Amino acid sequence: MPVGVKNYFRKIERKLLILVSIYTLLGAGVLYMLGLAPSLNVIIIGALITVFTFWALNYYWSLMDYRGDPFLFPLVALFASTSLIFLCRLNPIYAARQFVWLMGGLLVLLTMTRLLTNYWVLAHYKYIYALAGIVGLVLPIFFGVEQGGAKSWLDLGFFSLQTSEFVKILLVLFLASFLTENRLLLTEGTRTVMGVGLPTIREWGPLVIMWGVSLILLIFQKDLGTGLIYFSTFLFIVYASTGRASYVLIGGLMFLTGAGASYSFFHHVRMRVEIWLDPWQHIETYGYQVAQSLFAIAAGGIAGAGIGAGLPRYIPAVHTDFIFAAITEELGLAGGIALIIMYIIFVYRGFVIALQAGDDFSSLLAVGITSLMGLQSFIILAGVTKMLPLTGVTLPFISYGGSSLVANFIILALLLNISHANNTIREERPAPALESELQAV
Numbered sequence: 001m002p003v004g005v006k007n008y009f010r011k012i013e014r015k016l017l018i019l020v021s022i023y024t025l026l027g028a029g030v031l032y033m034l035g036l037a038p039s040l041n042v043i044i045i046g047a048l049i050t051v052f053t054f055w056a057l058n059y060y061w062s063l064m065d066y067r068g069d070p071f072l073f074p075l076v077a078l079f080a081s082t083s084l085i086f087l088c089r090l091n092p093i094y095a096a097r098q099f100v101w102l103m104g105g106l107l108v109l110l111t112m113t114r115l116l117t118n119y120w121v122l123a124h125y126k127y128i129y130a131l132a133g134i135v136g137l138v139l140p141i142f143f144g145v146e147q148g149g150a151k152s153w154l155d156l157g158f159f160s161l162q163t164s165e166f167v168k169i170l171l172v173l174f175l176a177s178f179l180t181e182n183r184l185l186l187t188e189g190t191r192t193v194m195g196v197g198l199p200t201i202r203e204w205g206p207l208v209i210m211w212g213v214s215l216i217l218l219i220f221q222k223d224l225g226t227g228l229i230y231f232s233t234f235l236f237i238v239y240a241s242t243g244r245a246s247y248v249l250i251g252g253l254m255f256l257t258g259a260g261a262s263y264s265f266f267h268h269v270r271m272r273v274e275i276w277l278d279p280w281q282h283i284e285t286y287g288y289q290v291a292q293s294l295f296a297i298a299a300g301g302i303a304g305a306g307i308g309a310g311l312p313r314y315i316p317a318v319h320t321d322f323i324f325a326a327i328t329e330e331l332g333l334a335g336g337i338a339l340i341i342m343y344i345i346f347v348y349r350g351f352v353i354a355l356q357a358g359d360d361f362s363s364l365l366a367v368g369i370t371s372l373m374g375l376q377s378f379i380i381l382a383g384v385t386k387m388l389p390l391t392g393v394t395l396p397f398i399s400y401g402g403s404s405l406v407a408n409f410i411i412l413a414l415l416l417n418i419s420h421a422n423n424t425i426r427e428e429r430p431a432p433a434l435e436s437e438l439q440a441v
Contacts (some may be wrong), residue, residue, distance in 0.1 A: 010062040010071040015059060016074035019050045022082060024342045027307075029083035034087050034308040043088070046099055050081065053106055066113060067423035068416030069353060075346050076412055077165035079397035082339070086327055087400055090305060094319050094400050101402035112413035118344060119417045123361045126177035133170040136163040141220050152226070162403035164226045169410055171230060172237065172368035179241040180216065180361040224269065225383075225391025229375050231255060236371040240354075241364055276389035293384050296329040297336070304332030319400040321392050324384050340381065343396075347374040350415055356422040366418050369411045 027035070028047035038042035054077045061068070082104055088095035139161055140152050153160045205429065235251045262269040271286055279287035279294070292315045312318045314325035328336035350370025357363035373396055380395050382388035394404040 007062050010273055012070035013058055020074055020077045024051050024081040030307055038092050067420045068129045069419040071349050075342055083289055085397040098400055101405045105406045109409045109413045117417050126174050126390045129170040129174035133167045136167040165403040165407040176364040176368055179364055187331045203392050225393035232375050233371050237368045240367045241349050272389040293322050293325040296325045300332045301330040302333050304330050323399050324395055343377045362418050369414055388391050
C-alpha cells in the first residue's frame with residue numbers, strides 16, 4: 001500500500017482518541033473537585049490507566065497494520081469513560097469493579113483482534129453454538145440465582161456470570177452459519193404452494209427450534225428483555241438473509257401470540273405492562289422505579305443539573321438498568337440526545353461493515369451483532385423513558401455489569417475483524433480512491 005495510506009485507519013482513530021482522552025481526564029478532574037472521588041490519587045491514576053490502555057491498543061494495532069473500522073473503538077472508549085465517570089459519581093465501589101471488567105474486556109478485544117482475524121473458521125461450528133447456547137440457558141434455571149427479578153445468573157463465588165449475555169452471541173453465530181449454508185433454500189423454497197416457494201421443515205426447522213427453546217427457557221428465567229432481544233435479532237438476521245417479508249410477518253404474529261399468552265399466564269409480564277400503561281397507579285410499589293426515572297429526566301431539563309447536582313440515588317438500580325436517567329438528569333436532554341446519537345453512529349458503522357463484506361457469512365454476522373447492539377440499546381432506552389414496558393437489560397458499555405461489558409467487547413472485536421478483512425481486500429484499489437472513501441464516511 002502506498003505511503004500515506006498505510007495505517008490511515010489508525011490515524012483517524014488517534015484523532016478521535018484525543019477527544020476521548022480530554023473528556024475522560026476532565027471528567028475525573030470534575031469528580032475530584034466536587035468531592036465525589038475517593039481520593040486524588042485513585043481518580044487520576046484510574047483515569048490515566050484507562051486513557052493509556054486506549055492508546056496502547058491503538059499503537060499496537062498500528063504496529064500490526066490492523067485495518068479495523070477507525071470509528072467504533074473511539075465510540076466504545078467514550079461509552080466506557082462515561083460509564084466510569086457516572087459510576088464513580090454514584091458509588092466508587094461500582095466504578096472500581098467496572099474498571100477491572102473494562103481492563104478484562106480490553107484484553108479480550110486485543111486477543112481477538114490478534115488471534116481471530118481469520119474469523120471465517122467460526123462458520124463451521126453452527127450446531128456446537130446451538131448446543132452451547134441451550135446449555136448456557138438451562139444452567140441458570142437449575143443452578144442460578146435471582147437478581148432484579150430474573151433468574152439468569154450463576155454465582156461463581158468471586159463474581160456472578162450472566163450466561164444469557166454470551167448466549168446471544170452464540171445465537172448470532174449459529175444463525176449466520178446456518179443461513180449462509182441454507183440461504184438459497186430459504187429464499188427460493190424447495191416446494192411450491194399456490195405459486196409461492198416455501199422451504200421445507202429441514203431448512204427452517206432448526207431455526208424455529210432454536211428460537212422456541214430460547215424463548216421457553218427465558219420465560220422460566222423471567223428475563224423478558226433478553227428474550228425480546230433474541231427474538232428480534234432472529235427476525236433481523238433471517239430477513240437480511242432472505243429478503244422475504246413473509247418471515248417477518250409470520251414472526252410478528254408469533255410474537256404477538258406469545259406476548260398475549262405471557263400477559264395472560266404470567267404475573268410479572270402483566271405487571272410490567274400495567275406499569276408501562278400507568279406507573280402512577282403503582283407509584284409507591286411496582287411503578288416507583290419508572291416514576292423516579294421520569295422525574296429525573298424531567299428535572300435535568302435541556303442542559304442538566306450538572307454532575308453531582310442531581311438526585312439519582314432515589315432511582316432503584318440506577319447503576320444498571322437506569323443509568324441513562326442519571327446521565328440525563330445531570331447532563332440534560334442535550335447529553336441524553338448526544339448519547340443516543342453515538343449509539344446510532346455505532347449501529348450505522350456496523351451496517352456499513354455488513355454491506356462492505358465480501359461473503360455471506362461475514363455480512364450476516366455483522367448484521368446480527370449490530371442488530372444485537374442496536375436492539376438492546378433501543379429496548380433499555382425505551383423502557384427507561386416509558387416508550388416500552390421496562391425489560392431490565394443493560395445499556396451497552398455504560399451500565400454496571402461485567403458479563404455485559406465483556407460480551408459487548410466480543411461483539412466489538414468481531415465487527416472490527418470483519419472490517420479489517422473488508423479493508424484488507426479493498427487496499428488493492430488505487431490509493432486516492434481509498435482515501436476519498438474513508439474521508440466520505
